[in-house]
Amino acid sequence: MREKFSTKFWLLIVAILTAMVLAACSGGDDEGGGDETTEGNGEGITAWAWDPNFNIAALELALEHYDNEDFEMEIIENAQDDIVQRLNTGLSSGTMNGMPNIVLIEDQRAQSFLQSYPDAFYPIGDYFNTEDFAEYKIAPTSFDGEQYGLPFDTGVTGFFYRTDYLEEAGYTHDDLVDITWNEYVEIAKDVKEKTGQAMLSLDPNDLGILRVMMQTTGTWYTTEDGTIQLEGNEPLQMALENYKELMDNDVVKLNSDWSQYLEAFNSGDVASVPAGNWIAPSVEAEESQAGLWRVAPTPRLDMEGAVNASNQGGSSFYVLNIDGKEEAAEFLGETFGSNVEFYQDLVQEVGALGTYIPASEGDAYQFENEFFNNQQVVYDFSQWMEEIPQVDYGMNTYGIEDILSAEIQQYLDGKSLEDVLSDAQTQAENQFK
């Protein structure tokens, strides 16, 4: 009995010692394992956008409205050209390394990405109701029946102008409502003459103003079936004539980048900014000019069927098909996709006009903006928005424009308009066949 007991006792001791040693070892393993898992979740969501006054501000506001404590998002500001270039580089190389989870893409550019790299984007149609958004935003943001983009701002354009300069030149608000671009050029000349200020600031590498003019008539560089129509495109011809007229009369202050563009009106060097409504926050950024600005409807081309409403640079959010896509899509769906309250704040705090229909019924749309002489800017924009002629942007808008901008320099230099357009047509056809 005693013998048996002592054997058991020794076995027990051996067992305890083994357990101790094993416990010590496995303890170490646990720590190691713990570290790995935290590393895996450490990567937050990143978002790329441009325009800190507008898009970035909207994203930050959305982040505030998103009540998910685990969600962390880094918002990175990049120039739009930079985003486009990086996306092209990244998506064409196939390595999604360093790509963001959420990226803002301009509607006019969206199709070129969606059609070229359909697998790179994550369909987010399940995260919100597409019927809640303005119909004209759905076509550019979807492809092949799948909804890829979450529609954001409208891009409805307006004619922002300095009341003091225009008054000095002898114009009242009524004189500026529903004008044509021809009239705009004339006004520009008067302003230049009376005040010495340029009428607007333009970047020779960005033909946005031409698109604004062209869309008032509902035409585009391409037809709905994608045929390039530069040669014999009357609205384009007229737009180019107006453009040259502005240049010829020296009413343009040229810029070479976005910051110089903002600088032009913030410093008071130009009398007007014909642009998308998204420029409003940047205009308002210069608080010393409060009360000196108003917005009139966009001038139209002097043609039959042209309306005083156009669109420029409305954009939408896209989710890339990489790790974290679900979280990113959920974030977008919960904020930009369905939060009415957020849109009210967006209108008031950022001045951004979304395309989410349920939000347009709110009081914020009636808001009288002191900066713009108590004009109901948002309401006006929402009215003009309904008049924008529908256009299919196709996928080659910016490609064609690169060709066109080179030709335009020759046009400015004296080449005939017919030659410019037919040369551009030939080049474009060769390039996008």
Added chain:
Amino acid sequence: MKKWIRFIQANNLFMKIFLVMGISIIAVSISITYSSIRMSSNLFMDTFSITNSKIMNQITERFNSFTDSIVSASLEVDTNGTIKQLLQEEQENAIDQSIFYYHMTMEMDRIYAEVDPNDTNMIIMSNNQDIFNMNYIKWPVDAEKLANHEMIDRVEASSNDIVYQFEDSEVTNGVPMIIASKALKLRSDYIYGYLFFSLTERDLKKFYESYTGVGNNVMLVTPSGQIISSNQEEMIGELSPKLLDYAKSFEDENSEYRKVDIFDQNYIFLSEYIPSLDIYLVNLIDHEIIADNVINTSEIVLISIAIVSSAVLVAFLILRKMTVSISQLVHQISDMARYQFNKPLKETGGYETRKIAKAFNYMLNELHDYVQILMDTQEKQRKAELETLQHQINPHFIYNTLASIKFMIRQEKKEKAADTIDSFISLIQNSLSNIEETITVEQELENLKNYVQINQARYGDRIQVNYLVAPDCLHLFLPKLVIQPFIENAFFHAFTKKKTGFIQILIAQKEHSLICEIIDNGDGMIPERLDNKTIKTKEKRQLFSGIGVKNVHERIQLLYGKDYGVQIESEPAKGTKVKIKLPIRET
């Protein structure tokens, strides 16, 4: 205190072995733990420093490729005819300007691809303060501020082609960045524009950030001692001449690394001079943090403590078990004498002790057996001796008796002769023929009477013998010739002075013993002759048989043990009383 000393003495063996063992286990593990921690941390630091110096080379390579890209981009700008022409032209109207802007941007876009992968921004400023900024996010340039900045003067004054400098002033909106500037000059030294490359500190950090970590810091130090970039953001912009001194002196040394004391802490210091940027790349490694991260000292110590304590515990238990049983063994052996070597050892404890105890017990048993055999032999020998003595009838007795009978016949005392012969015959018959050692009291009485009859026939009736025997004693057994020697003694020695007297023989049971008393009223013995309850006799030979007074006591004790024997009381002139105590035996 005494208890303690006794305890220590009792556990002496255990204490000695355990102390030696315990101390050596602890000493060995402490020294191994210490040296392994020290060795691994040294080894780690060595390899870490080697890796880091390789990393430094890699970072240097990246800086060099960065500067190479800047040099080649600036060369392209320098040799680009379009840019040269455009910058020198005067633009009179918006159209000229538009064309100028467009072409500048187109040309620059192409060249920009060269430096863009490094997140470097490229800017050209014309003499009219037209700015061509390839990435306004990185550096939103204010033409007026830039044109009036001392950077321009520095570039103009510098003989170097490209001037690198660190800026975090108003001109960069407070964003810390490295700016490479170059004046675009004609052969005639006419400056037609300025070329800038800017790299924000944030982007610069990417060159080395992946190599850094907690306790492993990288910083860039200008020759003026300013830290222009570091993974530790709070250090950026600080002036540290000491760090610069170390960096400068490190260049002259040829060591892998050195230990320095800076920022109130000890660091391992590595440094590399990057000539193209004219900055020092410094790597400060916090020895403690890095080593702590890699070498889990507390875990090693804990494991050692666990192993040591378990080893000591096991050693304690095993030793305890072994030494306690040995001590017990020793204790038992030293106690042996007390139990007359009769008590065997307990065979407990470990294998060794059990074996020892077994062997000891075996030996003890063997010894016992031998002693027993020896004792048995001795007893046998003694018995044999006694027996022979018992069977020997003194020839003188026979001769004297026969002579007496002859006289009786001569005197014609036929009756007396015949009686004596009868007694003699039965005496001899009983003595010789009865081989059984014990006889009944009755038989013994018969023998005594015969003996007395013979003696009285020979020497007359002057000594009377009386028998007082309890009837319940007659059937009891007693050894042969136990009483006879005392009667003989009384006959021949007790009545030398007194000529007459009597001898009384009393046999009775008393206190579960058979008591035989032989009392005479003769001369008595002087005390010297009484020795330890026996009688010293000069005679070696007894008168009747070989059994003498002397060995009766011996014989009884041999037969029945210490409780029995002969007691003699004697007083001179009064007589002697012999008391024989025997057990009651019915067979």
